[in-house]
Amino acid sequence: MFFVDILSQLLRPLFYMIRSERMWKMLVKSRTEPDLLILLRFLNTRMSLTVDDTKQYLNLKKGYEGEVLFDQLTAAYLNKEIFILNDIMLEINHSKFQIDSSLIIQDTIIPCEVKNYESNYFYKDGEFYFFGAKQPVTNPLHQLKRAETLLQQYLKKNGFHFRILPYLVFINPKFFLYQAPQNDSIIFPPQLSSFMEKLNSKPSNLNGMQRKLADKMIADHIIESPYPKLPPYNYHSLQKGLTCAICSSFFISYGEKKIKCNNCGSEEDIESAVLRCVQEFKLLFPDLRVTTNIIFDWCKVVESRKTIRRILQSYYKVMGCKQWTYYE
Template structure:
């Protein structure tokens, strides 16, 4: 059973928001596509795990754990009464070769040593278990989710901890025979208590390079017609309430300026004063955590998933959104 939801990576949330407000550079497009591909691989893994079944195991996904003096990222941790299994997920495509502890793609040396990452993650988790005096077997496997991968290696050791796509379903089915007890609960609690935020994410947008204002949630156009309580897109005729636009703008702000506080003035500047301050203030009260320090107030959007936030909002909104998706 899943103990948490797999969330879109902070880096992808950043690049998605950035792509609506500026033309991405070649490097930014490359980074966005690489992260998107990795996230899609993780979602494919989850889908196959759903089909194989996970009632007899605990599954913790996409977390950073404080282990010693470092924070270590884990794509998936599977917990049963008898063992803990780390799955590092890669959505590689094309021809890869592993030779002398080095990776090659299309015969070109690449930096990403996935087996070294896996060994480090395994060692850190073993240390966490040992410090808590939880004696449990820790295993690790590198999982490749794409069926368009051709991997070769003369190092026979790697195949013991390598799962390719056509073996993935059978690999995950083995966990059907596991079971959960008090020890598994203790392991899960230990891991969950070690979870920390992603401290490696440092991206911040340059506000001077961004297009300010509100944009259509369906087609991305900034060409909006303001009505009393809603905006109508002049391009696709989608109608969205002021609150829907503010949720999107707050979500943009959260990830474009992740380590910077959001204030009424800073959000008003991002949306180019297209919604009045009293409406913004009411939206802050509904959708944000409020942080007060004397006379200084900042706001933190409660939601990481914009679609989830919009879905909840649309269930109760007075002025209904009218989405035009098939133009």
């Protein structure tokens, strides 16, 4: 991505600060692509989404890309003893709150709200506005304050005495905020280098208490079902067929052992393509059984039921028998 190159230039001086000795940062909880984003991407390929659903999909996609970029920066530039927990959702007093990245350094926990805003915004009367718009966007400072308040309650309830140092991180170098408030909690793209330096300068000595907090947060992490947030769909309403793993095109040619995308030219083993398609089917229709006939219909371009059956038998557990056979 273009802005990754820009960030690399901004942070290049930091490369020379990284020593060759062992890094102590510990990724305790990695980030994975949200199921809601995966499902919306599948649906965006196989049906026409409404304007609102398309907006939801694109916002989730952009937000996830920004969070991944922040993960890459912390992995590359932090050389401290530190626990890193990504994408944690917790609940306290019947209120849920989500933290994009939580950094635990000695006696401090640093919740980071990462925003991948792009283009020009302005700040007025305590609100954020997209340049030229009359209505404010959701104020990320309010989101950060809410997360800080609920995290404080969570720590107190569970007997942890950590200082909370929250930050709002704007990761995209194409973002500019006019009339920006003087707030030390806000990190703008040109400040990312000094922000990493600041984190590296903090004294840190991990012990059992930091690990205990990290383990507790992971144990309490809430996984929400994505299905209530999806637009209505059913098996018959979705376009069938294998899609290209690179460009999601349906314009596929089927060979003896490979499929080829006639849109971008990429090739993929038939077995790999079918297994990818089965996983897509399982996510979209968790209540439907995986059978040879339904996967044959779902893939479309694969001409032989025997090919589908062989692949399913090789990678899934066979349940039932004869016409009642299905795979788990």
